[in-house]
Amino acid sequence: MLKGIGASDGYGIGKAVVIDEKKPEYISSKAEDAEKEIRRFEKAVEIFRNTTQKKADVIRREAGAYHAKILEGHMMMLADPFMQDEIRGMIKTGVCAEEAVDSACDMFVSMFSRVDDELTRQRAADVDDIRLRLLRILTGVSDAGLDRITENTVLVMKNLTPSLITGIVKGKVAGIVTECGGKYSHAAILARALEIPVVSGVRDICSVVSDGIMLAVDGFRGECIAEPSDAEIAFYTEKRKVCCEGKEQLNSFRSKETFTLDGMKVKLSGNAGIPQDIYEVRKYGGEGIGLYRTEFLFMNTDGIPSEEEQFEIYKNAAELMDGREVMIRTFDISAEKNISCSRLIKEKNPELGFRAVRYLLEHEEIYRIQLRALLRASAYGNIKIIVPFVTCPDEIRRVKAIIEELKCELDASGVRYDKNIRTGVMIETPAAGIAADLLARESDFFSIGTNDLIQYIMAADRDNAAVAYLYSPYHPAVLRMIKHIVDVGRKNGLDVGLCGEAAADTLLIPVFISFGIKEFSVNASAILNVRQEIGRWTKVQAENLCRQIFSCETEREVYDLLKKNARDNI
Amino acid sequence: MISKSVKVVNENGLHMRLAGIFAGEMSKFKSNTVLLVRNNRINAKSIMHIIASCVKGGTEITIECSGADEQEALARAVELIESGFGE
Numbered sequence: 001m002l003k004g005i006g007a008s009d010g011y012g013i014g015k016a017v018v019i020d021e022k023k024p025e026y027i028s029s030k031a032e033d034a035e036k037e038i039r040r041f042e043k044a045v046e047i048f049r050n051t052t053q054k055k056a057d058v059i060r061r062e063a064g065a066y067h068a069k070i071l072e073g074h075m076m077m078l079a080d081p082f083m084q085d086e087i088r089g090m091i092k093t094g095v096c097a098e099e100a101v102d103s104a105c106d107m108f109v110s111m112f113s114r115v116d117d118e119l120t121r122q123r124a125a126d127v128d129d130i131r132l133r134l135l136r137i138l139t140g141v142s143d144a145g146l147d148r149i150t151e152n153t154v155l156v157m158k159n160l161t162p163s164l165i166t167g168i169v170k171g172k173v174a175g176i177v178t179e180c181g182g183k184y185s186h187a188a189i190l191a192r193a194l195e196i197p198v199v200s201g202v203r204d205i206c207s208v209v210s211d212g213i214m215l216a217v218d219g220f221r222g223e224c225i226a227e228p229s230d231a232e233i234a235f236y237t238e239k240r241k242v243c244c245e246g247k248e249q250l251n252s253f254r255s256k257e258t259f260t261l262d263g264m265k266v267k268l269s270g271n272a273g274i275p276q277d278i279y280e281v282r283k284y285g286g287e288g289i290g291l292y293r294t295e296f297l298f299m300n301t302d303g304i305p306s307e308e309e310q311f312e313i314y315k316n317a318a319e320l321m322d323g324r325e326v327m328i329r330t331f332d333i334s335a336e337k338n339i340s341c342s343r344l345i346k347e348k349n350p351e352l353g354f355r356a357v358r359y360l361l362e363h364e365e366i367y368r369i370q371l372r373a374l375l376r377a378s379a380y381g382n383i384k385i386i387v388p389f390v391t392c393p394d395e396i397r398r399v400k401a402i403i404e405e406l407k408c409e410l411d412a413s414g415v416r417y418d419k420n421i422r423t424g425v426m427i428e429t430p431a432a433g434i435a436a437d438l439l440a441r442e443s444d445f446f447s448i449g450t451n452d453l454i455q456y457i458m459a460a461d462r463d464n465a466a467v468a469y470l471y472s473p474y475h476p477a478v479l480r481m482i483k484h485i486v487d488v489g490r491k492n493g494l495d496v497g498l499c500g501e502a503a504a505d506t507l508l509i510p511v512f513i514s515f516g517i518k519e520f521s522v523n524a525s526a527i528l529n530v531r532q533e534i535g536r537w538t539k540v541q542a543e544n545l546c547r548q549i550f551s552c553e554t555e556r557e558v559y560d561l562l563k564k565n566a567r568d569n570i
Numbered sequence: 571m572i573s574k575s576v577k578v579v580n581e582n583g584l585h586m587r588l589a590g591i592f593a594g595e596m597s598k599f600k601s602n603t604v605l606l607v608r609n610n611r612i613n614a615k616s617i618m619h620i621i622a623s624c625v626k627g628g629t630e631i632t633i634e635c636s637g638a639d640e641q642e643a644l645a646r647a648v649e650l651i652e653s654g655f656g657e
Contacts, residue, residue, distance in 0.1 A: 076594065081615055082619055115622065119585055316628075320581070
């Protein structure tokens with residue numbers, strides 16, 4: 001199993017074609033006749049425009065005018081006076097057209113890459129795409145081997161570029177696997193519009209896989225399997241079929257609320273790890289943000305993100321969700337991973353180490369900035385604070401004491417905030433789970449973080465393949481723990497939400513419904529699936545199945561029984 | 571030279587597609603148009619300049635036009651930004 005990020009939903013199986021996207025080589029020569037060289041450049045631009053316009057026309061037909069604009073944007077970028085002057089200016093100094101294009105593009109790539117904004121940084125990929133195509137035209141090197149595509153091809157490449165994806169004949173490419181790139185690249189957006197499954201960020205895929213090898217691509221989970229077994233091929237073929245049929249039906253769930261079959265209201269929210277995720281959650285009809293991870297704030301900075309910067313981001317989230325709940329998890333950071341300015345502490349066991357609330361309570365100056373920003377932002381919508389990695393009640397007590405102090409500060413300076421802002425605990429350690437009754441006295445709500453909870457209950461590192469069989473939500477120990485937490489929460493009158501990968505596992509939905517969980521938070525792309533699945537179960541049906549589940553003794557038995565009773569056999 | 575301050579209403583700011591429309595429209599005028607974003611002066615006829623300046627939604631920007639048709643250019647620029655490009 002090769003892990004990456006799901007950049008475009010769907011399932012696909014086919015034979016690998018590895019695309020070589022190397023920049024065509026050219027000899028940087030002094031151009032004798034600058035005028036002639038400029039004409040050569042102009043000719044290349046003209047060819048670029050013609051081929052790009054053709055591709056844009058295809059996209060307009062297949063995916064609509066909105067998406068065709070991405071390619072038209074490439075034409076505009078190249079026609080840009082700033083870009084043109086740069087290239088022409090260089091040619092006039094005696095540089096050949098290839099080198100002028102190459103270094104002008106370099107300049108723009110580094111200009112875009114420096115900006116502190118994910119969307120803008122992704123535009124660097126567009127400039128790279130333009131460069132590649134222009135250099136191909138100038139050097140006469142043909143396209144990257146798209147002629148090798150036959151029926152059911154899975155393309156494997158370093159980077160997916162918009163022009164490449166539009167060069168693909170729809171229906172022939174079953175899926176795409178890339179080493180680099182993210183969900184917000186233009187290429188990924190186009191892939192989603194064309195409904196081609198994409199898994200991005202799979203390390204070394206180009207060297208691991210060679211032409212002709214079978215690949216199964218799971219764009220939902222961001223996984224692919226090289227040389228799948230017959231059983232796996234049958235599994236993914238079936239999934240693909242059902243997925244295509246289900247897609248249309250699923251779309252009808254976008255604007256709906258979430259109910260069980262017998263009419264119990266469930267709140268189905270979406271997760272966010274960067275601000276752009278919020279737009280995706282809204283797109284899929286998420287009823288709130290159930291988990292907003294804030295560590296991204298450390299990605300582009302060497303220091304501590306300022307109160308103003310944080311305030312703007314939290315406020316923006318609150319406003320975008322327009323009164324719906326935005327549950328923001330405070331930093332799950334450690335000195336080693338996030339804060340390059342502080343002295344490095346090498347930990348033998350960082351997962352069990354000095355992180356999240358433990359770290360923040362020792363570095364109150366960092367925590368105070370975040371909590372103050374959260375309080376200020378709470379005036380603009382419905383913000384709730386989740387404290388991660390809690391193991392004992394005094395931690396949450398100390399956090400709440402800081403919050404109370406900050407409230408007094410804000411009162412004194414007349415700054416608005418939500419006076420009833422609620423603070424809850426992310427239950428993700430066995431200690432927090434077992435002693436949930438003690439934490440309940442200090443918390444306004446519980447949010448069960450299944451990803452870490454499973455890892456700590458099973459004492460199995462989820463990234464260690466040798467113990468991966470233990471890292472599973474179907475283990476009786478895991479299910480008993482979740483049930484315990486929900487029971488304790490309910491007894492104490494707390495709302496209990498569930499997040500993590502398990503929350504989006506449709507097999508487990510009846511189990512969670514029978515526990516009485518009424519709040520789920522899943523990745524945006526899973527919202528419609530989960531909403532549909534919740535609507536397939538009544539409480540009584542779920543409870544009947546759950547009783548049998550609790551008599552199972554092994555993970556396998558649980559899985560098999562859930563599978564046998566699955567409503568959707570995707 | 572005339573100028574006016576406006577607020578960018580599009581959620582995602584002046585991203586590539588909108589930057590393209592804006593630069594394209596401004597190029598139709600003879601006047602030079604400059605966007606003042608934070609402390610930077612951005613050539614409004616350059617899609618690359620606009621993208622690189624990363625104008626986010628909600629940002630207050632000042633549009634400056636100078637030239638023979640500056641009235642018309644400024645009116646069009648303000649109209650585009652304030653209407654959210656009709657989106």
